[in-house]
Amino acid sequence: MLTLPSVASFLQQSKQSASLLKPPRFRGLWAREGGSRGADETTDSLLRSEIQKAKRFCGARGTKGAMIVAFLLVAILATGEGSSSPAISEPAQSEDFYNRVRASGTGYFEVGSSVVDRRMGLEYYSFVYGDGTLQMDSRSAVSNRAGDVRGTIDGSNVPLNLLEDIKISYSGETPMVGVKSINSRAFYGGIGVQVQEAFEVTEMERVQTTYFASTDPGSRVSDPAEAEALRRASPAQMVGMDVATSFNGTWESDYRWHKIFYKDMSERQTFSGTFEVERTLRFHENPTGNGIGGIF
Numbered sequence: 001m002l003t004l005p006s007v008a009s010f011l012q013q014s015k016q017s018a019s020l021l022k023p024p025r026f027r028g029l030w031a032r033e034g035g036s037r038g039a040d041e042t043t044d045s046l047l048r049s050e051i052q053k054a055k056r057f058c059g060a061r062g063t064k065g066a067m068i069v070a071f072l073l074v075a076i077l078a079t080g081e082g083s084s085s086p087a088i089s090e091p092a093q094s095e096d097f098y099n100r101v102r103a104s105g106t107g108y109f110e111v112g113s114s115v116v117d118r119r120m121g122l123e124y125y126s127f128v129y130g131d132g133t134l135q136m137d138s139r140s141a142v143s144n145r146a147g148d149v150r151g152t153i154d155g156s157n158v159p160l161n162l163l164e165d166i167k168i169s170y171s172g173e174t175p176m177v178g179v180k181s182i183n184s185r186a187f188y189g190g191i192g193v194q195v196q197e198a199f200e201v202t203e204m205e206r207v208q209t210t211y212f213a214s215t216d217p218g219s220r221v222s223d224p225a226e227a228e229a230l231r232r233a234s235p236a237q238m239v240g241m242d243v244a245t246s247f248n249g250t251w252e253s254d255y256r257w258h259k260i261f262y263k264d265m266s267e268r269q270t271f272s273g274t275f276e277v278e279r280t281l282r283f284h285e286n287p288t289g290n291g292i293g294g295i296f
Contacts, residue, residue, distance in 0.1 A: 085285055087216035087236040088120060088189045096143040103136045115142050120161050120214045121190025123183040132172015132202075140164040146217040146234060153211070158235050162212035168204065175200045175249060182210060184239050184283070186259065190214055193239045193283040194256045201249030208243040240282040248274045257283055 103109070110129035115122060141149045146159035162182075170176045179198045184190030191214075213236040218227030245251075250272040257265040271277060 085186070085189065085191050085237055087219075087231075087234065088214050089219040090145050090215045090217070091119060092220070094143065094145045094148060096141070096145070096148050098139075098141045100139045101136065102138075103134060106133045107131065109134055111136075111138075113140065115162065117142075117144060118185070118188040120144055120212075121185045121188040122162060122212055122214065123185060124162060124181070124210075124212070126164075126178075126180045128176065128178035130170060130172060130176030131174040132170055132176065134176075135169040136167070138164070138166040138168075144215065145220075146213060146215045146236065147230065151209075151211050153235060153240070156233070158213070158233055159217045159230065160211050160213045160235075161215055162210070164208075164210040166206070166208050168206045170201065170204045172202060175202050176204060180210075182212060182239060182241070184212070184214065184237065191237045191239070191283065191285045192258045192260075192263075194258075195239060195241055195253075195281065195283075196255075197251070197253040199247070199249060199251040201247040201251070204245065204247040204249070206243065206245040206247070208241070208245070211238070211240045213238045235284065235286070237286070238282060238284045240280075240284075242280050244278045246276040251275070251277070255281065255283075 097115075099113075101111070108129075108131045110127070112127040113125070115124040140163065142162050143149045144161065146161050149160045149163050150157050151160045151163040152158070177198075177200045179196075181194070181196045183195075184193040186192035213234060215236060217230040217234050217236075221227040221230060250270070252268070252270045254268045255266060257263060
């Protein structure tokens with residue numbers, strides 16, 4: 001049985017992992033059962049309980065059977081004036097974060113991150129743990145100034161507020177369990193998008209890029225021509241996740257785009273068994289009316 005010796009501090013930042021996955025498909029996976037919890041229950045034991053529910057939920061599905069290969073391309077776009085949320089003006093003071101991790105070995109591991117910045121309309125959580133053979137190369141960068149984080153989308157170098165690249169290879173008798181959530185909160189100037197995924201796998205090869213853009217990179221530039229050039233290059237507002245993966249186990253994902261009174265779009269995907277999956281997922285809202293080119 002795995003233990004989680006140091007997750008309490010992570011959960012203090014992320015306000016309990018049970019709040020990460022709220023859509024109906026995940027509600028049975030994460031919902032609390034059996035009445036209220038005692039006031040003396042620790043945050044650490046709460047996470048153990050929630051992850052055990054996830055393990056039981058995923059374990060209820062068999063992973064044997066023929067090889068199935070699925071290739072997915074998902075793009076949800078919105079353009080047009082009037083319905084768009086304008087890019088958020090950037091603050092005078094820059095706040096940047098960068099993290100690079102490379103790991104290779106056999107044993108127990110857990111990796112978690114939490115980013116909440118209401119001035120960007122961003123809530124991002126990621127947590128993975130396992131006990132087996134791991135190779136991982138990850139880098140992540142966050143800034144409230146989009147020009148400080150650059151990423152490549154459709155061959156173009158663009159300003160972003162969050163960028164995470166991760167390559168991971170895992171195998172073990174004990175499943176690797178992970179959850180990820182990225183939200184663009186409409187209440188704080190975002191576009192009302194929620195993307196969640198959860199997996200439990202005994203084998204996985206995975207390459208994933210997650211990106212987020214919400215601020216106006218030209219809002220602090222005095223030269224009008226330079227400011228306009230930055231705005232034309234910016235994808236704000238955008239939430240995206242590109243992944244290529246093969247695995248043995250269960251992987252679930254849930255996306256929702258909600259705007260009060262006039263928009264509600266959602267999609268769920270579940271793969272349980274032995275799969276190869278490629279997916280491009282983007283939610284884009286651009287006040288200029290320029291959509292994402294080169295998708296189809």
